[in-house]
Amino acid sequence: MKLLQKLLLINWHYIERELIEFSGINFLTGKNASGKSTIIDALQLLFLGDTSGNFFNKAANDYSQRTLKGYLRGEVADDGGTGFIYLRDGVFSSYIVAEFFDTIKKKSFCFGVVFDVYGEDNPTHKFFLLEAPLPEHQFILNNTPMDYHTLRNHLNSTGKIKYQFFDSNRSYRESFLGKMGGLNNKFFTLFKKAVPFSPIMDIEKFICEFVCDVSNRIDISDMQANIRHYKQLELEAGFVKERIERLTVISAKYQDYLIEKGRLLQQSYLMDRAQLQESVDRIDALREAIRQNNEKMVSLAAQLEKKEQEIKKLDEKRDRLLKEKFESDLYKKTESLKKQLDDLTAQLKQLDGVRQGLADLITRTGNTWKKALKDYAKHIAPEKAHAYASLQREAADLSGIKPDGLICPETQRELDAERLQEIRSQMKAFRNEVDALYFDTRSRLEAARKRATELASEIANLKKGIKPYDAKLLELRREIKNKLQQQYGQEVPVEIFCELIEVRDKRWQDALEGYLHTQKFYLLVPPEYFVAALKVYDRLKFERQFYDIGLVDIGKLQELNPKVKKGSLAEEVVTDNPYARVFADYLLGRVIKCERVEDLRQYRTAITPTGMLYHNFTARQINPDRWKVPYIGKQAVKKQIEIKEQELAGLNQEIRKGEFRFEVLEGLKEIDPLGDDTIAHITGSLQQLRTYQDLVGERRQVQEALERIDLSYLEKLDREIEEVEKRRTAVEEQREQLKRENNKLEYENNAIREEKIPAEESRRADCKQRIDEKYDAGWIRETGEPRFLKEMEKRGSPRKIIEAFHSQLERTKNQAERKWQELVRARSDYNRDYKMSYDINLPENTPFDEELTELRDTHLAEYEAKIKDAREKAQKQFQEDFISKLKQNIDTVRGQIEELNDALKNVAFGRESYRFEIKPNPNYKRFYDMITDSMLLEGYNLFSQAFQAKHRDAIDELFKQIVDVGEGDLSADQRAELERNIEKFTDYRTYLQFDLISKDESGRESRLSKTITKKSGGETQTPFYISVLASFVRVYRLQQRYRNKNNTLRLIVFDEAFNKMDHQRIQESIKLLRSFGLQAVICAPTEKIGDIAPLVDRTLCVTRLNNITVVRAFDPRKLEDEDELPERYHQPAAR
Incomplete structure (x- = not known):
């Protein structure tokens, strides 16, 4: 250990x-x-x-x-x-x-x-x-x-x-x-x-997890794969059957299409053959028309000859009458007077044009100058209008000239060259005045526009907080700041005095602005940087032209410590900048504020709010231009914006007036005075018009002489000539009509020979070629032509055949097309559904018929054999890989529990002893009985008839829960349900129940699962303690007999x-x-x-x-x- x-x-x-x-x-x-x-x-x-x-x-x-x-x-x-x-x-x-x-x-x-x-x-x-x-x-x-x-x-x-x-x-x-x-x-x-x-609130779960040492779940993935294979075979067999059904439908649709196609072929032949016959009939009719036209043309030729002779006799009579007329003296005299009258009329017409043109020129010039002088007097210089009163009268006279007045001798004398030269002199004087005003106005307008642009820029900068300081001031300030930063490695403030101060009482704003004048733009730097800043100023003063810009020595002022008198202008300056404060005190500390001018004399230096300054015993008014644009204080920017916006508004109004004035002057400048050419044209035209009255009198005399001649003889000849001409015209029209009729017949014959017959022969050839190409010769001989002859006998003409079958042919076409589209759609659907690539527009149905034969006679039988074999293998694997292993797990767990009970049987815990219990789960008892049935050990298999008779329902239900579904068709919820079923039914714990049994000295037993919530703390800790120890005995393998194992x-x-x-x-x-x-x-x-x-x-x-x-x-x-x-x-x- x-x-x-x-x-x-x-x-x-x-x-x-x-x-x-x-x-x-x-x-x-x-x-x-x-x-x-x-x-x-x-x-x-x-x-x-x-x-x-x-x-x-x-x-x-x-x-x-x-x-x-x-x-x-x-x-x-x-x-x-x-x-x-x-x-x-x-x-x-x-x-x-x-x-x-x-x-x-x-x-x-x-x-x-x-x-x-x-x-x-x-x-x-x-x-x-x-x-x-x-x-x-x-x-x-x-x-x-x-x-x-x-x-x-x-x-x-x-x-x-x-x-x-x-x-x-x-x-x-x-x-x-x-x-x-x-x-x-x-x-x-x-x-x-x-x-x-x-x-341990779930004793059963605890025993399974810690006491028992068996894999909870059996891997059935191989069995599922085999089942899926078996199901896939069934599915594929179904697909084969479905394809056979679809191909059978396609074959039927193809036969329907062939029937309609045959009907369409006959009707189409009748139409084509009738059109061919119509073409042959039309050629025969055209040749007959040529013969009839030739007969008409022979008759017309005889009539034309007769009309030609009649016209010739009428021409001879007309020529004789004309000769008699032209050789008479009376005719010659009349023609001479008419020529004179025409010449005089032409000369007067030409002079009328001159008169009208001259009148238009003079009145246009007069009207133009009348308007120009009126615009000048109204819009440019009303005060100078009287200087051009004479020119105004001349313009009025010119504008009133009428064309009839120009042939009047008095008018012609008034418009002589001298008067026209005088008018031109006045026009030139006026034009010189206009030119001067034009250039002056343009210059002023350009200046105003430039100032307006500057004001707009200044206003924009002011709104950004940028005051319109002098460019040199800002340039010097920037140079000093840059050099000081380079020299000392840090930014040094360089301020403009007016930016650091505010005015306490705005009544004294103007006085402060005016008194300080340019001093308010002086630059202030911290005392310790003054000398360095002064060196920068001195080095650049001539190079950059930095003149009249003040740089304040704050250090010296601080040493001076200037005193501020009570009531001085310095009291009106507010600032939190100590440098600005000392400079303001120095400049303004002795300037006393006075409300009345009579109080000024009481002080050495004093000033009123309106800028009246008293200094060194002298009083003078400060120029208001000094405070016109304020710079002091935060409100200065706002005030400057108001001032400049007012100035800009006034300037814009001035620009609009100037633009109108300039536009008027531009128009006046375009008007030219009378030129030498114009004056010469006017005097020359008047000279021509002086003969106008003489020509009118001469034309009147010729007209009267013509009216006195007796023309009755000539008029009688003219009437006879006219009658001959009318008769000739009528005969000539009759001749032309005959010619037109002849030409028409000739044209018709040419058209028939050269156009209609060749065109019809071409159509006949096309019809014949179309029939030869569309229809098999044998089919024509046996089916097509007999049907046509029958229809001709029945209907009498090709046209009636065409009329009878035209609409019927369209219906048959539509029906055939509908059948074809149904076939194509069925083929296309088949290709799409089964991922095929057959030509859906193939006239024959060969590939679809061949696939139908192959699927029906070969593939379906093969699938049915494979399905039988796969089903038997799946059933065998279900028993060996699932049921047997499940039984093995149940037997193993029983053995482990028995071993623990052997270890606990001699152990008494006080007056109690303990043992673990394992028994079938009553909810899954039918599955448990089937899994542990001894028949499986006696030679029977899961699908033996006897075993099936005993456990069929349990086998089918279990098979359904874990494998008997087509996973490819499952939704997400169904797949999750299947996974839960697999996890449950492949786990041996599903079929068993576990408990810990305590037994007292009297032999009474109690189950921990029933008493866990009823006993005291010590009573419940004991069985848990037993369970835990038993679990460690299992984990540490203490029951193994061999030392190398435990x-x-x-x-x-x-x-x-x-x-x-x-x-x-x-x-x-x-x-x-x-x-x-x-x-x-x-x-x-x-x-x-x-x-x-x-x-x-x-x-x-x-x-x-x-x-x-x-x-x-x-x-x-x-x-x-x-x-x-x-x-x-x-x-x-x-x-």
Whole structure:
């Protein structure tokens, strides 16, 4: 066996360094909060390999807040806020190390863990194994616990101890289980559950988990795979049958389509053949039309010849009459007068054009200048309008000229060249005035726009807090700041005086602004930087043209310490800047405020709110421009914005007026005075118009002479000529009509020969070719042509056949198309559903018919054979892999319970004895009976007729619950239900019930499952105690007879397990521990010393003195008062 010998704790909560020795049965006691649980938690951390701290102090409180950090740093209290007070700070290391002794191999070994703590950071740790007893140095080097790296180097340097550090908690736990005798993982759960000895409310679950050592669940994945294969075969066979049905439907649809296709073929042939016959008939009709047209053309030729002779006779008569007319004297005289009249009319028409054009030019010029002078007088210079009164009259006269007036001699004399030159001179004078005003207005407008832009920019800057200081002032300020920062390595304030001060009473704002004038823009720097700033100023003054900018020597002013007179202007200056204060006092401290000008003479220097200044016996008014734009105080920016916005508004109004004025002047500037060409044109045109009246008189005389001639003879000739012309025109029209008729007939014949007959012959050839291509010659001979001849005999003409079958053909086409689409859809659905790639538009049905034959005659039979074989294999596996293993687990558990009962049968706990009970679960009794039926051992199998007759319902139900479902079709909920069923029905515990039976001295038995909630604390702790011990017996394999099989750990740790037991039960419990050969650490308060200490091998007392916990072994029979331990009993638990 492997026994715990020693436990070393270094820097663990209140323990600085303690080495505790253990014996067989150990009693750990002490007052509450002395540190018992601290030691128990250290043991748990080491034995469980768990640094999470979830198990700390669970015996006292399920919701314990103890943490690993608190144990390592020694948490003692909270700090009143969100933190805690600790015993240990900084960097240190902690140890928990246990020494074990192997009684068979006679060797000691140690398991331990080292923690390295670095301030507030999370601690690091390493579990380790030493194949040796605890070293003499006990991990202390130079009075300091070694950290992990120091320990590793030390172990390497000595080379005497075989050791191992573990990279993870998991690898440590695996090594711990192996070193302790190959324990299984149940050890950790059982050990952790035993320590707090928490109540076992589900005895059945506890027995299954800790007492029985059998795998709870049988792996049926292979069986499920085989069943799925069997089901898959059934499913695939179903798919084959379904495909056969679908292919049969496709074959039927194909036959339906063939019937409609045949009907369509006959009807289509009738239509094509009728169209061919119609074409042949039309060619014959066209040739007959040519013959008839030729006959008509011969008759028309004779009629044309007769009309030509008649026209010739009429032409001879017309020519004779015209000769007689043209050779008469009367005709010649009349024609001469008409020519004169036409010439005079043409000359007058030309002069009318000149007259109208000239009138338009003169009136347009007059109207243009009238408007220009009106605009000038109204919008430009009303005060100067009288200077151009003469030009206004001339413009009015010109605008009133009418075309008829221009042929009047008086008007012609008034518009002579001299007057026109005078008008031009006046126009030029006006134009010069306009040009001057134009350029002046443009210049003013540009200046106003520029100022408006500047104002808008200044307003925008002011709204950003940027005052419109002079650019040179800001440039000098920036240079001084940059140089001072470079020189001194820090930013030095360079301020403008007006930015540092405020005005107390706004009535004196103007006076302050005006009096200070440019001094308000002086720069102020701290006294210690004045000389450096002055050097920068002096160096750049000429290069940058920094003139008239003040730099105030504050240091000198402070030495001067200027006095401020009562009532001075300095009182109106408010500032928290000491430099601005001393400068303001210096400048304004002697300037007295006066409300009335008559009071000014009372002082050497004084000023009124309106800026009347009295100084050196002289009074003068300060120019208001000095305060027009305020700079002093925070309100100065707001005031400046108001002033500039008002100025901008006025300026914008001025710009709008100027733009209108400029637009008018631009229009006036475009008007040109009369030019030399224009004047020459006007005088020349007037000269032409002076002959107008003479031409009118001359034309009147010619007209009168023409009217006096007797034209009766000529008129008689004209009437005869007209009659001949009318007759000739009528005959000529008759001739042309005959020609048109002849041409029409000739055109028709040409069209028939060259177009219609060739086109119809082409259509006939197309019809013939279409028939030859679409229809088999044998089919035409045997079926098509006989049907056509029959229809011709019945209906009489191709056209009637076409009319009869046109709509019927469409219906048959639609029906055939519908049948075809149904076939294609059925094929497409088949391809889609079964992932095939057959051509769905294939005219034949060959691939579908071939697959139908193959599936029906071959595949279906093969699947049915495979299904039978797979079903038999699945049934066999169901019996061998599931039922047999389930029975094996039930038999194994029964055997384990019987072994434990053998161990308990001679153990009496007071007047009671205990045994574990196992029996079938009545809810699953039919399954239990089937699983454990002896028939399976007598040669019967699960599906034998006799066995089936006895257990068919149970077999079917169980098969259904775990395998008899198609998992591929399950929903998420159904799959979860299946998993729950598998977990339940493959677990042997489903078919069994477990209990712990107690029997008193009278033979009365009681079940723990029934009495667990009715008995007192001590009564219920006993059966739990029995159950826990039985579980450890199973985990530690204490019933194994061979030493190499049960060379395991024997330790059990109970924290407060005996608190509610009486003396007799405690005595029996410890006796039971010894009978099983277990090592124990029992933790209980000092009230139990009298009951427990006499029964154990070693008693350890835990005491806390001055924030230090110590552990001492003592003899309780010599202890009189725990708080007054004699010095001789203050011996350490170990050295």
